[in-house]
Amino acid sequence: MSQRQTADAVPATRIDIGVCTFRRQTLERTLLSLAVIEIPEGVTLRVIVADNDVEPSAEPLVERTRRRLPYDISYVHCPAGNISIARNACLDEATGDYLAFIDDDETASEYWISSLLATARATGADAVLGPVAARYEEQAPSWMRRGDFHSTRPVWVGGEIRTGYTCNVLLRLGSPVVAGRRFNLALGKSGGEDTAYFTQMNRAGGKIAFAPEALVSEPVPEQRARFGWLAARRYRMGQTHGRLLAEGTSATARPIQIVLAAAKSGYCATAGLLLAPFAVPRNRYLLRAIMHAGVVTGLGGARIIHQYGKVEASIP
Numbered sequence: 052m053s054q055r056q057t058a059d060a061v062p063a064t065r066i067d068i069g070v071c072t073f074r075r076q077t078l079e080r081t082l083l084s085l086a087v088i089e090i091p092e093g094v095t096l097r098v099i100v101a102d103n104d105v106e107p108s109a110e111p112l113v114e115r116t117r118r119r120l121p122y123d124i125s126y127v128h129c130p131a132g133n134i135s136i137a138r139n140a141c142l143d144e145a146t147g148d149y150l151a152f153i154d155d156d157e158t159a160s161e162y163w164i165s166s167l168l169a170t171a172r173a174t175g176a177d178a179v180l181g182p183v184a185a186r187y188e189e190q191a192p193s194w195m196r197r198g199d200f201h202s203t204r205p206v207w208v209g210g211e212i213r214t215g216y217t218c219n220v221l222l223r224l225g226s227p228v229v230a231g232r233r234f235n236l237a238l239g240k241s242g243g244e245d246t247a248y249f250t251q252m253n254r255a256g257g258k259i260a261f262a263p264e265a266l267v268s269e270p271v272p273e274q275r276a277r278f279g280w281l282a283a284r285r286y287r288m289g290q291t292h293g294r295l296l297a298e299g300t301s302a303t304a305r306p307i308q309i310v311l312a313a314a315k316s317g318y319c320a321t322a323g324l325l326l327a328p329f330a331v332p333r334n335r336y337l338l339r340a341i342m343h344a345g346v347v348t349g350l351g352g353a354r355i356i357h358q359y360g361k362v363e364a365s366i367p
Contacts, residue, residue: 293349
């Protein structure tokens with residue numbers, strides 16, 4: 052299959068690839084990985100780079116890389132410091148049949164887009180998720196590498212995927228549960244905007260599928276290879292989940308949800324302490340305890356902690 056589109060070809064399917072960026076030089080590696088992916092026959096690709104910095108800091112890098120890609124790049128400056136603004140800019144700019152998202156510190160495997168598209172066509176899903184494989188540096192703690200705490204895969208509940216993520220996904224733009232849907236600006240600094248987006252899509256009847264061969268990889272820099280970073284992320288995830296639970300729970304039933312989440316947190320914390328000599332299961336349970344504690348505060352309406360912006364800016 053050709054990886055380069057000819058000018059006189061009339062493609063049957065158009066796919067836009069959205070890359071949201073905030074002061075990361077790794078963007079260049081991400082874009083170059085897209086240059087060598089397999090393009091299915093009859094498909095044309097276009098890349099949308101949404102620059103979320105106050106100044107258009109990514110524009111020179113995009114212009115420098117443009118000539119090395121076999122398809123068009125659309126650069127959009129969408130300030131500032133709110134990831135939901137950047138994701139919505141990609142949705143607004145997209146003109147294809149599908150929109151894929153990949154993060155600006157990830158690299159796509161050869162069959163990434165073809166695997167996502169094949170699953171979308173086979174299942175008729177509104178969104179298709181792919182796996183994200185973490186790449187650890189040698190300095191990362193051994194328990195972290197053994198337990199692979201940073202890789203991302205969907206979670207099945209009752210045989211279905213009820214939420215998703217934007218670090219590796221394909222959206223069918225013509226779907227009635229996708230068309231017009233946007234990411235919540237209130238979650239654009241804390242994170243969790245993607246969880247809310249896909250949870251609400253699922254509640255509206257949307258179907259989410261998984262393409263295990265649509266692999267992207269993501270390095271784990273030193274700043275993230277710490278228990279503290281994982282704990283803050285799990286806590287924020289729990290807060291988002293708690294707020295989403297609260298949306299679908301009556302005020303009278305909410306105390307029951309809080310008690311259940313607190314009980315789960317206590318159980319996991321106890322299990323973590325009992326497994327203290329065994330680093331991988333111990334930390335897995337402790338992180339789950341922290342996540343359920345976040346659910347408690349999310350159900351209670353506590354302010355969600357902000358993670359987006361400062362962390363991204365500190366990673367080269």
